[in-house]
Amino acid sequence: MENNRLCELLRIRYPVVQAPMNWVSGAALVAAVSNAGGMGTLGPNAGATAIETDVGLTGERLRNQIREARSLTTKPFAVNIAVGVGSGRQYSQRCVEVAIEEGVQVAVVSVGGPDVYTTALKDAGITVLHAVSTARHAKKAAEVGVDGVICEGFESGGHKGFTELTTFTLIPMVADAVTIPVVAGGGICDARGLLAAMALGADGVYMGTRFMVTRESNSHPSVKEAVVGGDDTCTTSLPKDMMLARDLKNRFTEKYLEMNAAAASPEELRGYLNEHSQFHAQAGGDAEGSEICCGQVAGLIKNVAGAEEVFQEIVGAMPSSVNRLTRNITVFL
Numbered sequence: 001m002e003n004n005r006l007c008e009l010l011r012i013r014y015p016v017v018q019a020p021m022n023w024v025s026g027a028a029l030v031a032a033v034s035n036a037g038g039m040g041t042l043g044p045n046a047g048a049t050a051i052e053t054d055v056g057l058t059g060e061r062l063r064n065q066i067r068e069a070r071s072l073t074t075k076p077f078a079v080n081i082a083v084g085v086g087s088g089r090q091y092s093q094r095c096v097e098v099a100i101e102e103g104v105q106v107a108v109v110s111v112g113g114p115d116v117y118t119t120a121l122k123d124a125g126i127t128v129l130h131a132v133s134t135a136r137h138a139k140k141a142a143e144v145g146v147d148g149v150i151c152e153g154f155e156s157g158g159h160k161g162f163t164e165l166t167t168f169t170l171i172p173m174v175a176d177a178v179t180i181p182v183v184a185g186g187g188i189c190d191a192r193g194l195l196a197a198m199a200l201g202a203d204g205v206y207m208g209t210r211f212m213v214t215r216e217s218n219s220h221p222s223v224k225e226a227v228v229g230g231d232d233t234c235t236t237s238l239p240k241d242m243m244l245a246r247d248l249k250n251r252f253t254e255k256y257l258e259m260n261a262a263a264a265s266p267e268e269l270r271g272y273l274n275e276h277s278q279f280h281a282q283a284g285g286d287a288e289g290s291e292i293c294c295g296q297v298a299g300l301i302k303n304v305a306g307a308e309e310v311f312q313e314i315v316g317a318m319p320s321s322v323n324r325l326t327r328n329i330t331v332f333l
């Protein structure tokens with residue numbers, strides 16, 4: 001815990017945050033990660049078994065997930081607030097209210113600006129980590145008063161901005177832009193990745209895809225199998241309305257990219273997406289015909305492990321990774 005300011009800020013043992021994942025990161029995964037010494041994060045639709053459009057019910061489901069996670073761990077964990085735009089904002093607003101009512105300790109705020117919820121969350125005593133994909137946005141988040149920034153590179157699974165900045169270039173730029181703790185995500189799943197992120201200036205790491213492929217995640221077994229089967233070129237990037245999404249290549253991505261190349265209208269693309277959404281893959285098990293958000297790091301993941309094993313592997317491999325690094329850089333010392 002000592003000497004690492006992210007661990008101190010979040011009151012965790014290891015500087016590893018499990019990134020929020022829509023449909024995937026529910027109470028069981030979150031508690032397993034927090035019990036293992038990291039920080040688990042409840043994602044949107046955690047605990048849902050059907051698509052829910054009622055704002056009130058969405059809030060109550062989050063409340064139940066928070067309470068379930070609390071029954072499984074005494075350690076701190078986070079809730080994802082995906083800010084959203086337009087009518088999507090009513091869901092995040094309700095989730096903020098529930099997080100405050102339930103006394104959640106940490107919020108991971110993503111998909112929107114830091115000026116929307118930071119003050120309300122901080123006034124309620126909640127530690128705020130804000131996800132960004134540029135140094136400029138990191139600076140803005142720090143100015144608004146967040147406690148730490150999460151920078152996500154283009155390698156990351158899921159939805160990002162259009163800048164295509166990779167983790168390797170983004171971390172040092174963000175670390176130079178702010179003085180608050182920096183958490184780095186995108187392409188990290190093991191001790192080597194953690195060391196590299198720290199060498200570049202990060203205080204900790206943010207891992208999604210690695211934790212999607214754990215026994216405790218709510219991801220469907222056929223999706224986990226497909227991700228474990230992925231190689232170094234198994235993902236692709238899809239242009240959507242306001243962002244890019246990194247997904248596992250499958251029949252769904254092939255068709256979507258074909259439609260996009262044939263200049264399909266935004267409505268047609270949205271309609272196709274809705275019919276083949278992550279819900280159908282993660283809850284329904286349609287790993288070929290529906291969207292699976294997935295990072296490039298899938299090519300490094302060879303097994304469906306328990307969350308605790310993921311931590312044991314990182315801790316176990318750390319000495320040899322450090323030795324190798326030290327050996328290679330002694331020429332400079």
Ligand SMILES: Cc1cc2nc3c(=O)[nH]c(=O)nc-3n(C[C@H](O)[C@H](O)[C@H](O)COP(=O)(O)O)c2cc1C
Nearest residue numbers: 019020021022110156157158186187208209293295
């Ligand atoms: C299946 C999946 C679902 C995701 N859903 C969300 C989400 O709901 N909210 C969010 O902020 N990020 C989401 N992400 C992005 C992750 O939080 C994180 O940025 C990313 O996984 C980090 O890169 P990595 O996959 O290389 O570890 C998702 C990622 C995956 C793989």
